[in-house]
Amino acid sequence: MTGSRTSPHGDAGGPRHARLLVLGANGPTGRRVVQQALDRGHRVSALTRHPESFPIRHDRLHVLAGDATDERVIDAAVAGADAVVCAIGASFTRRPVQVYSASARLLVEAMTRHQRRRLVVVTSSGLGPPDPDAGVVGRAFRLLMRQYVGRTVYDDMAGMEVLVSASDLDWTIVRPPGLTDAPGTGYAVADTEIDAAFCAREDLAGMLLDQLDDDRFVRGIAAVATPGLRVGAGYMLWHEVLKR
Numbered sequence: 001m002t003g004s005r006t007s008p009h010g011d012a013g014g015p016r017h018a019r020l021l022v023l024g025a026n027g028p029t030g031r032r033v034v035q036q037a038l039d040r041g042h043r044v045s046a047l048t049r050h051p052e053s054f055p056i057r058h059d060r061l062h063v064l065a066g067d068a069t070d071e072r073v074i075d076a077a078v079a080g081a082d083a084v085v086c087a088i089g090a091s092f093t094r095r096p097v098q099v100y101s102a103s104a105r106l107l108v109e110a111m112t113r114h115q116r117r118r119l120v121v122v123t124s125s126g127l128g129p130p131d132p133d134a135g136v137v138g139r140a141f142r143l144l145m146r147q148y149v150g151r152t153v154y155d156d157m158a159g160m161e162v163l164v165s166a167s168d169l170d171w172t173i174v175r176p177p178g179l180t181d182a183p184g185t186g187y188a189v190a191d192t193e194i195d196a197a198f199c200a201r202e203d204l205a206g207m208l209l210d211q212l213d214d215d216r217f218v219r220g221i222a223a224v225a226t227p228g229l230r231v232g233a234g235y236m237l238w239h240e241v242l243k244r
Ligand SMILES: NC(=O)c1ccc[n+]([C@@H]2O[C@H](COP(=O)([O-])OP(=O)(O)OC[C@H]3O[C@@H](n4cnc5c(N)ncnc54)[C@H](OP(=O)(O)O)[C@@H]3O)[C@@H](O)[C@H]2O)c1
Pocket: 023, 024, 025, 026, 027, 028, 029, 030, 047, 048, 049, 050, 051, 066, 067, 068, 069, 087, 088, 089, 090, 091, 099, 122, 123, 124, 125, 176, 177, 178, 179, 180, 201, 240
């Protein structure tokens, strides 16, 4: 674990109420980001291609229908926001994936154009350094996911990281390990890696929102995980790889 610390809330004073744009808002992490942001008093614009299935209603919530790879959609959405959290995701596929890098490119351009600064994006611990303590099975699983099962997704996430980190924005790249719908029990963050294999989406959502009031990871990468969370390999394989 490198410089890991537990952070239930940002330490830079009280939370600021922002007009927050959430991409990937209708995903299991995005929905939690939206709900927690509303609970914290933010105004939220939630972008989804499927507004009819978006379950949250609130007088401080504006559900935007659109595709995050559409320049006009992103330009208009960014114009009405102070900060952006991007939790867009794609299922593993053998076909090329572009949604991470395409949306990142449009976000960086639009935020620069509209002079918006704070951008927090989710990629994956699969882009980070391998766990030096991982056994043979762990190393083989990582290789299988990175080079075969999820290669096109990881490649596009890497493209997103390049675009975001080359920008002049106040960006933070957040890399969780395997996500689960287990209840959040508090997260740990670190500069590079955390000795934990899973992250509860509830904790990830809280961590993403905490970044709005915390500058420790501005223009940096943060690993995040839920320490002590245990999930069976079979559950993970079924719910997060095969069933998606
Ligand atoms: N699952 C894991 O174990 C795992 C591990 C590490 C990192 N991650 C990353 O963590 C993030 C959250 O993952 P998750 O599993 O909670 O969510 P997810 O199932 O990957 O869903 C993300 C949402 O992105 C939206 N989306 C996809 N393409 C879009 C497009 N072109 N325009 C607009 N929206 C689009 C979809 O909503 P609509 O269809 O409603 O538009 C989808 O519900 C993702 O970045 C994922 O890659 C996941």
